[in-house]
Amino acid sequence: MKTASRILGRAFFAEGFEVQDAPRYGAERRGAPIFAYVRAAREAINERGIITTPDLVVVADDTLPAIPAAGTLAGVDDRTVLLIISREPADTWRSRLNLSCSVVVIREDVESPVSEEMPFKGAVCAGGAAHLVGVIPRPTLAQAIERELDSMPAAMIEANLEHGLAAFDQLADHAGAVQQGVGVSADNPRPPQWVDLPLQPAGAAAPVIQAAATSVEVHTGLWRSVRPVIDDERCVGCWWVCSTFCPDGAIEVRDGRPHIDYEHCKGCMVCVAKCPPHAIDTIPEHAAQQADREDHHRDA
Amino acid sequence: MKESMYKRMKDLPSAHLLGTGTPMCAGCGGLEALHEIYDVLGSRTVFVNAAGCMTLLATYPFTPFRGSWLYTAMASAPAGAQGIRDALDILLQRRSITKEEDLDVVVLTGDGAAYGMGLSATSGAIERGLDFLYICYDNEGYGNTGQQYSGATPHGARTATSRGPSGFAGFKKDLFSIWAAHKPTYVATVIGAEPLDLARKVEKAKQLDGPRLIIALAPCPTGWDYEPRHTADIGKLAVQTGIWPLKEYVDGTVTHTRMPRPRRPVAEYLKMQGRFAHLFLDQRGKHMLAEIQARIDRYWDTVEA
Numbered sequence: 001m002k003t004a005s006r007i008l009g010r011a012f013f014a015e016g017f018e019v020q021d022a023p024r025y026g027a028e029r030r031g032a033p034i035f036a037y038v039r040a041a042r043e044a045i046n047e048r049g050i051i052t053t054p055d056l057v058v059v060a061d062d063t064l065p066a067i068p069a070a071g072t073l074a075g076v077d078d079r080t081v082l083l084i085i086s087r088e089p090a091d092t093w094r095s096r097l098n099l100s101c102s103v104v105v106i107r108e109d110v111e112s113p114v115s116e117e118m119p120f121k122g123a124v125c126a127g128g129a130a131h132l133v134g135v136i137p138r139p140t141l142a143q144a145i146e147r148e149l150d151s152m153p154a155a156m157i158e159a160n161l162e163h164g165l166a167a168f169d170q171l172a173d174h175a176g177a178v179q180q181g182v183g184v185s186a187d188n189p190r191p192p193q194w195v196d197l198p199l200q201p202a203g204a205a206a207p208v209i210q211a212a213a214t215s216v217e218v219h220t221g222l223w224r225s226v227r228p229v230i231d232d233e234r235c236v237g238c239w240w241v242c243s244t245f246c247p248d249g250a251i252e253v254r255d256g257r258p259h260i261d262y263e264h265c266k267g268c269m270v271c272v273a274k275c276p277p278h279a280i281d282t283i284p285e286h287a288a289q290q291a292d293r294e295d296h297h298r299d300a
Numbered sequence: 301m302k303e304s305m306y307k308r309m310k311d312l313p314s315a316h317l318l319g320t321g322t323p324m325c326a327g328c329g330g331l332e333a334l335h336e337i338y339d340v341l342g343s344r345t346v347f348v349n350a351a352g353c354m355t356l357l358a359t360y361p362f363t364p365f366r367g368s369w370l371y372t373a374m375a376s377a378p379a380g381a382q383g384i385r386d387a388l389d390i391l392l393q394r395r396s397i398t399k400e401e402d403l404d405v406v407v408l409t410g411d412g413a414a415y416g417m418g419l420s421a422t423s424g425a426i427e428r429g430l431d432f433l434y435i436c437y438d439n440e441g442y443g444n445t446g447q448q449y450s451g452a453t454p455h456g457a458r459t460a461t462s463r464g465p466s467g468f469a470g471f472k473k474d475l476f477s478i479w480a481a482h483k484p485t486y487v488a489t490v491i492g493a494e495p496l497d498l499a500r501k502v503e504k505a506k507q508l509d510g511p512r513l514i515i516a517l518a519p520c521p522t523g524w525d526y527e528p529r530h531t532a533d534i535g536k537l538a539v540q541t542g543i544w545p546l547k548e549y550v551d552g553t554v555t556h557t558r559m560p561r562p563r564r565p566v567a568e569y570l571k572m573q574g575r576f577a578h579l580f581l582d583q584r585g586k587h588m589l590a591e592i593q594a595r596i597d598r599y600w601d602t603v604e605a
Contacts, residue, residue, distance in 0.1 A: 209358070212343070212366035213319030220321050240309045244495045245532045247324070247332035249316035264320035268327035268521075269529035 001060055003122030003148065005036030007164070008129050010144035011136045012040035020045055033061075033070040040133075047184055054080055055181045058129050060121045062086035063222055065097055076101060081178050083128050083171075085121065087286065104132065104174050106167050123149075123164030131168045134176025141168055216264070220248070224267030227288040228260060234279035242271040242280065302507065306340075306499040313339035313499075319364035323356045327528025329519035329535060330354065330437030332492030334408070337435060337516070340502040343367050345404045346384055350377035350418055352410030353444040354437065367403065375417040377407045378425035381432045404433060404506065411438040414515070415451030415473050426482040426511040433505055434513040439520035440472070447523035447575075451475075454543075455595075456588050458575045459523075465578060466588065475515055480549040485510035487549040491517045493535025497546050497557055504548075517544045525574025537569040542596050545603070556603055563600065566593050 002023040009021030023036040037051045053075045062084055064070040076082065080101045084093060090103040097103075106128045123145055130136040145164045149157045184190065197205075230242075239258040243251040250264040251271060260271070272280045305311060318335040330353060338345075343366035349355060351374040358369045372380040385405050391397045409418055414436035422434065441447040441459050449459040451473040462468035480487045485508045490498040498516070505512040519535050521528040538544035539558055543566055546558040567589055570576040579585035579592075 207360040209361055209363045213317075213364055215319040215321040215357075215362040215364040218321035218323075218362055220323070223326060238309075239314060240312050243314065243316070244309070244312050244336060245332065245492070247326075247328045247335070247492070247531065248320050248322065249318050249335040250320050252316075253314040261320060266326035268531065269527075270327055270332070270531050273529045274532050 001034045001036045001058075001122070001125065004058065004060070004125035004129070005038045007122065007126035007141075007144045007148045008038050008136075009040070010148055011126070011130055011140050012038070012133075014140050014144060015136060017042060017135075018045050020048075024050065033064055033067070033072075041180075041183065045183070046186065051075070053077065053181060056081045056083065056129060056132060056178045058125045059084040060125050062088065062093075065093075067222055073097065073099075079179055079181075081132055081174075083125075083132060085124060085128075102177060104128070104171060104177065106170060120160055120163035123160040124167040127164035127167035128171050131171040131175050133178045138165065138168060141165065219263045220266050221261075221263045224262075224265060224285050226267050226269065227262070227283045227285050228265065228267070228269055228272050229281045229283055229288070230258060230260060231279045231281060232257075234277050235275075236277050236279070238276060241274055241276060245270050245274045304500045304503055306496055306503060309496055311499075312336075312495055315339075317343055317366060319366075321362065322364045323359065324353065325520075325522050325528070327521045327531045328353075329492055329521075329531045330410070330439055330516065332531060332535075333437060333490065333498065333516035333518060334435070336492055336495050336498050337490075337502050337514075338365075340499050341404065341406065341433075341506060344402075345406050346370065348372060348377045348380040348384060348405065348407045350374050350407070350409040350413040351444075352413060352437075353439070354408055354410065355444070374409075374413050375421055377409050377413060377418055378421040378430065378432070378434065381405045381407045382425060382428070382430055385431055405431070407432060407434040409434075409436055410443065411436060411440060411452035411475075412442045412450045414438070415475050419478070422479070422513075423482060426479070426484045426513075429510055431509050432511060434511070436475070436513075436515045437518040438475075438515050439518040439523055441520075441523050443520050443523040447520075454592075456576065456579060456592060457524075458578060465584065467575070467578060476547065476549070479513045480554065482511075483552065484513060485550075486512040488514045489517070489545065489547055490514055491535045491538060491544060491546070493519075493532045494539055494546060494558070501548060501557070504550075523575070525577075526572055530572055534569065534572050537564065537572065540564045541566045541569045542600050543569055543592075545599070559604075560600075563596070566596055 005021045009019045013019045017040040020039040039045050057076060057080060059072050064072045078100050082101060082103045085106045090105045093103045106124060127141060130141045142161060142165060145161050146157055149160055237256055239253040239256060242258050243253050247268060247270060248264055248266060250261045251258045252261055269282060272282055316335055316339055318338045324331040345367050347365055347369045349369060349371050357364055363369060370380055388402055392402060438452050440452045440454060441450050446460045448461040449468050453459055453468045454472045456467040458467045476487055476489055486505050488501040490501055505514060517538055519531045539546055540560050542560045542563040545556060547554055547556045571580055579589050
């Protein structure tokens with residue numbers, strides 16, 4: 001997302017806008033949500049920091065809206081445009097997220113080279129966003145991608161250009177969909193949202209965790225892009241291999257057989273690499289979820 | 301000392317104590333080691349955690365531990381452990397808790413704290429004969445902030461702060477020897493990819509009193525630049541190539557618990573990691589590879605002599 005924001009910021013700047021673009025770092029971990037903010041205006045920008053009322057929200061990973069901590073929908077109102085890279089259509093997202101704002105989807109399809117492959121997501125997000133804001137011409141976008149990725153090998157720049165411009169072209173019908181918001185006035189500041197904390201005894205007020213292993217409430221299985229599946233026929237029941245090597249301890253042993261805890265498996269695939277009889281298959285997560293849904297429908 | 305209960309892989313614990321759902325990266329070699337260590341140590345432990353990747357293990361209201369956890373500044377974990385040990389001793393003395401209710405105090409830090417900022421506090425704790433266990437997950441750099449080099453970074457590795465054509469110019473500090481030179485009760489190196497060796501060492505450390513220190517090499521997909529699935533394979537290669545000697549120090553004697561024979565060429569270990577990719581490009585890299593190999597060979601020549 002940092003790359004996407006930098007490309008978009010560069011493109012705005014090249015068009016003569018005042019620009020701020022800033023990534024927001026939290027825990028820098030693979031799989032942890034990352035945010036970046038871009039502000040652009042014809043006049044000087046006096047606001048700083050986090051954007052609380054976005055005109056456009058770009059979601060690179062469609063598993064994020066389901067994670068409250070990711071906060072992808074924070075500050076979204078009726079005039080916000082939500083752009084999401086997904087296999088699902090816009091209507092599905094509007095009803096799933098109960099949104100009344102406009103939702104635009106960049107879809108992966110056979111006709112165009114737009115893909116969900118990670119290396120190109122930055123360019124794809126920037127390309128889509130550039131068309132939605134309506135003030136960035138195609139050549140400016142191309143130049144911004146080239147300049148931003150300057151240190152990369154030529155083939156990588158070429159591939160990013162192809163993906164970014166394809167995303168730009170795919171959103172031709174939505175050109176200019178994003179309306180410029182009104183800046184916050186210094187004369188009329190919004191009051192802070194105070195939260196009154198009543199005085200409580202230390203036992204209740206201190207951030208003390210009273211139960212064991214509460215981390216299981218965090219479903220890190222949502223991080224997974226590929227799913228390891230144990231083939232019971234080939235599994236020889238040497239549970240101590242996969243269950244010990246699994247960094248997360250997400251393989252339980254019941255009745256001497258390993259069972260993967262999909263609520264917490266992050267999809268690192270160490271188990272697949274270590275399984276002596278190669279009894280663990282690798283399945284793309286979206287295909288596995290599709291199969292789960294079909295099974296569910298059949299059972300219902 | 302009792303005979304080890306961990307004779308074969310089959311003897312390893314099948315129930316895992318460390319909670320799932322932690323925010324460590326997928327394929328984290330440090331977490332792999334920690335969950336194996338925790339299974340052996342058990343839940344009657346207090347963890348004292350210095351700033352580092354594993355700071356985020358216990359983030360209110362979530363914790364993967366079954367006991368208490370204290371977070372300290374980067375250089376101060378052994379000092380925090382002293383405070384907890386003292387408090388437990390006072391409770392024991394006053395008979396507020398029984399001997400059975402006593403807890404093991406475990407310091408958990410990364411290499412940034414262990415090899416660098418926290419070294420002085422550790423030295424002091426060993427000097428005072430503090431009864432504690434120190435676990436260092438060593439991913440050879442400041443991984444939590446984007447893999448800047450640390451005192452544990454190996455020669456030639458590319459880091460966020462060693463981007464030149466030869467990578468990191470310094471050499472990995474020999475923390476095992478630095479710790480052992482203090483003559484504590486126990487020092488050992490382990491790795492999550494060798495769980496049986498790890499379990500035996502943690503079991504031994506648990507039975508002893510006084511300062512007991514363990515360094516776990518922690519293959520790091522994010523900082524070392526490799527696919528997360530290779531964490532255990534890279535860990536195995538670290539041992540088989542001899543770049544990570546598995547050893548322990550007890551009563552003034554260092555014993556190697558694995559003798560990699562024959563040793564595999566270190567290039568096999570290095571070429572799996574993006575941080576060493578530049579060593580495989582040109583003549584300069586070739587020279588550096590030969591240097592790295594020669595240093596490993598010299599080490600084992602001394603051990604085997």
